[in-house]
Amino acid sequence: MTVAVPTPPPSPLPFLPFALPDIGEEEIAEVVDTLRSGWVTTGPKARRFEEDFAAWLGDPGLHALAVNSATAGLHLALEALGMGPGDEVITTTHTFTATAEVVRYLGADVVLVDIDPATMCIDPALVEAAITPRTKAIVPVHYGGLAADMPALLNIAKRHGLKIVEDAAHALPATSGGRLVGTLGSDATVFSFYANKNITTGEGGMVVTHDAALAARIKVMRLHGISRDAFDRFTAKVPSWYYEIVAPGFKYNLTDIAAALGLQQLKRAHTFQQRRAQIAKGYDDGLRGLPLTLPPQARAGDVHSWHLYVIRLLPAAPLTRDALIERLFAERIGCSVHYIPLHLQPYWRDRYRLSAAQFPQSQRAFEGLVSLPIYPRMSDADVARVCRALRDALG
Ligand SMILES: *Cc1c(COP(=O)(O)O)cnc(C)c1O
Numbered sequence: 001m002t003v004a005v006p007t008p009p010p011s012p013l014p015f016l017p018f019a020l021p022d023i024g025e026e027e028i029a030e031v032v033d034t035l036r037s038g039w040v041t042t043g044p045k046a047r048r049f050e051e052d053f054a055a056w057l058g059d060p061g062l063h064a065l066a067v068n069s070a071t072a073g074l075h076l077a078l079e080a081l082g083m084g085p086g087d088e089v090i091t092t093t094h095t096f097t098a099t100a101e102v103v104r105y106l107g108a109d110v111v112l113v114d115i116d117p118a119t120m121c122i123d124p125a126l127v128e129a130a131i132t133p134r135t136k137a138i139v140p141v142h143y144g145g146l147a148a149d150m151p152a153l154l155n156i157a158k159r160h161g162l163k164i165v166e167d168a169a170h171a172l173p174a175t176s177g178g179r180l181v182g183t184l185g186s187d188a189t190v191f192s193f194y195a196n197k198n199i200t201t202g203e204g205g206m207v208v209t210h211d212a213a214l215a216a217r218i219k220v221m222r223l224h225g226i227s228r229d230a231f232d233r234f235t236a237k238v239p240s241w242y243y244e245i246v247a248p249g250f251k252y253n254l255t256d257i258a259a260a261l262g263l264q265q266l267k268r269a270h271t272f273q274q275r276r277a278q279i280a281k282g283y284d285d286g287l288r289g290l291p292l293t294l295p296p297q298a299r300a301g302d303v304h305s306w307h308l309y310v311i312r313l314l315p316a317a318p319l320t321r322d323a324l325i326e327r328l329f330a331e332r333i334g335c336s337v338h339y340i341p342l343h344l345q346p347y348w349r350d351r352y353r354l355s356a357a358q359f360p361q362s363q364r365a366f367e368g369l370v371s372l373p374i375y376p377r378m379s380d381a382d383v384a385r386v387c388r389a390l391r392d393a394l395g
Pocket residue numbers: 068069070071072095096098099141167169170191192193194203204205
């Protein structure tokens with residue numbers, strides 16, 4: 001006797017994550033080499049990663065300092081620049097809280113300003129309008145991997161005697177006027193190697209600066225305020241037990257295990273960017289004609305890192321942002337929102353009595369935006385699938 005076997009339901013498409021790192025055999029081998037070496041914390045690989053990173057930026061005057069997160073790097077850069085109580089630091093409301101929280105670590109105040117909707121980056125005219133006698137620094141964010149208007153910001157900083165620390169968490173690599181972010185002449189630039197960033201060390205970051213004194217202060221403060229780091233101590237000719245504490249520093253050093261990943265990821269940064277740019281082009285072509293604002297492009301000749309691909313729904317769209325995200329999720333497509341602006345977050349809103357009306361551009365962008373998956377491991381078929389889902393939802 002035969003039993004009728006019911007036809008199984010069609011197997012759903014695999015879940016397409018919003019982000020995924022691309023870790024190859026070279027990265028794995030380099031980490032294993034570190035594990036076998038006997039030196040797992042900050043040591044020869046962290047130092048080589050710093051050297052390679054500075055060389056990769058191609059600017060011989062740069063100092064590169066590896067840290068265990070971009071948050072740590074931003075904190076160290078602002079500390080070294082002397083930010084403290086009574087000072088004001090201007091940044092964008094349209095960012096991750098790390099950009100601003102480090103200012104509060106130092107007891108200084110955060111002044112949030114709106115974005116230019118054409119770039120989604122901080123609006124230089126609003127920066128200038130927000131300057132007071134207490135203003136000490138500007139922290140621009142290269143949102144999504146499109147360089148902020150650095151010529152305008154550097155000009156404002158120069159005229160008003162302000163420091164600039166770039167939050168370049170998204171900007172590896174990105175260029176402004178043909179020059180790589182990191183070499184543009186601000187006081188310091190901070191990159192992130194968090195798991196979903198363009199290159200990753202799991203957790204990690206890099207501060208680059210042209211200023212030798214700033215680099216020296218960051219180096220001391222990243223490891224307990226010790227005047228020499230552990231690797232120096234154990235390799236130098238003077239007795240290895242001796243060290244001096246010159247400040248109550250932090251524990252922000254990058255391990256050699258993480259640096260091993262970074263050494264190999266850095267070699268692939270341009271290849272990663274090229275694949276991201278291809279995916280962005282695929283979205284540009286596949287989403288044309290829908291009731292959307294597509295992300296801004298870099299100027300002709302400039303590089304966009306395409307860390308994010310952020311679409312903004314137009315008022316004519318047949319569904320809300322939240323409904324669109326739910327619909328994509330039901331189609332097993334991961335997406336995200338960059339960002340819930342700081343002015344809507346309880347801490348920032350209450351501390352500085354902020355309201356959405358003060359940030360109309362960021363607010364409007366937030367209400368309509370969705371970040372689509374974009375990372376080198378995505379296939380062309382994945383991109384087509386996302387475009388199809390969006391055409392079905394919005395067409
Ligand atoms: C990821 C990110 C940070 C923080 O980076 P960490 O390395 O995780 O500390 C800061 N600013 C922006 C804009 C980011 O996206």
